[in-house]
Amino acid sequence: MGIETSCDETGVGFVQGGVLLGDALASSMDEHARFGGVVPEIAARAHLHSLVPTVHLALERAGITLSDVGAVAVTAGPGLATALHVGVAAAKAYALALGVPLYGVHHLAGHAAADTLEHGPLPDRSVGLIVSGGHTSLLAVRDLVRTPIVHLSDTLDDAAGEAFDKVARLIGLPYPGGPSIDKAAKLGDPTAVAFPRPLTGPNDDPLGFSFSGLKTAVARYVEARRDPGVSTEDIAASFQEAVADVLTTKALRACREQAVDTLVIVGGVAANSRIRALAQERCDAAGIELRIPPMRLCTDNGAMIAAIGDLLVRDGARPSRPDFSAIPTIELTGAQLAA
Ligand code: KG4
Numbered sequence: 001m002g003i004e005t006s007c008d009e010t011g012v013g014f015v016q017g018g019v020l021l022g023d024a025l026a027s028s029m030d031e032h033a034r035f036g037g038v039v040p041e042i043a044a045r046a047h048l049h050s051l052v053p054t055v056h057l058a059l060e061r062a063g064i065t066l067s068d069v070g071a072v073a074v075t076a077g078p079g080l081a082t083a084l085h086v087g088v089a090a091a092k093a094y095a096l097a098l099g100v101p102l103y104g105v106h107h108l109a110g111h112a113a114a115d116t117l118e119h120g121p122l123p124d125r126s127v128g129l130i131v132s133g134g135h136t137s138l139l140a141v142r143d144l145v146r147t148p149i150v151h152l153s154d155t156l157d158d159a160a161g162e163a164f165d166k167v168a169r170l171i172g173l174p175y176p177g178g179p180s181i182d183k184a185a186k187l188g189d190p191t192a193v194a195f196p197r198p199l200t201g202p203n204d205d206p207l208g209f210s211f212s213g214l215k216t217a218v219a220r221y222v223e224a225r226r227d228p229g230v231s232t233e234d235i236a237a238s239f240q241e242a243v244a245d246v247l248t249t250k251a252l253r254a255c256r257e258q259a260v261d262t263l264v265i266v267g268g269v270a271a272n273s274r275i276r277a278l279a280q281e282r283c284d285a286a287g288i289e290l291r292i293p294p295m296r297l298c299t300d301n302g303a304m305i306a307a308i309g310d311l312l313v314r315d316g317a318r319p320s321r322p323d324f325s326a327i328p329t330i331e332l333t334g335a336q337l338a339a
């Protein structure tokens, strides 16, 4: 059983031997919309309300009962402290009551593991691009649970998803910004505004990311609004194109530098239709295999946490100490926290 409560989604999933048996998701997204972002206390209260019903719905979909559960995995970090605590407390209660081992896992390792549910085990070596609301990193990945994950680069400022959310707000599109920009951009011209491609100059870190300057460029453009012929959809499409261009250029460069032939893109922003399409185009041209989880497994969910838990169990990992706590800010170096 995997439990995910790091942000505004209450996710529960059941995975056995790399196969997703069933999962369920409850979201407090609508309750945050009028604040323009996730309110941690509201998210935590919503997790508390939704957790047990979500467990039961996931059990029903998986066609199993609680007595079939052999281990519990839970997101221990990173995420919102208030939200993480609810999931960790619930996971401890289930593990104790069922007498099964408990694993505190890293949320981002879960995002990567989500891909294995669709495409099978990862190859011996791959490059991972994690793009979520809070993180943007290029990673050298080997075995997800055995080998330390090496960061090739991390964003210097905003995460890609954060940029989508902030830009959506700037141009008057509803929260969450990623899906609204994706939708609006389908009606816009990606070449309407030539937004900058941050950190792509000759003296810049070739794998480095920065999105706050791009966000400011959109803000300046919106303030000035010189060209009445440019629509909100055009701005959305042009911004999205800049992000897709930078992410895919750098991810492919990382593959070349690491001499690997598999790129795995995960996290909420991997649900973006333009990023998926451009990555596919560029990987095809470079002879690199592209793996991206199906859209519903890109954004936060319980299946991905069950997936990483299942990998740990099958690898014989030692369970986490029963007194472990959530760690709201924790860098990704491995699948398990609080071992
Ligand atoms: O991984 P995730 O669900 O939660 C975190 O761990 O942060 O990612 C959420 C982020 C949000 O910033 C959201 O706007 C973005 O993923 N997102 C998208 C799309 N769907 C979700 N960004 C761009 N295009 C999308 N279709």
Ligand code: ZN
Pocket: 107, 111, 132, 133, 267, 268, 299, 300
């Ligand atoms: Zn996430």
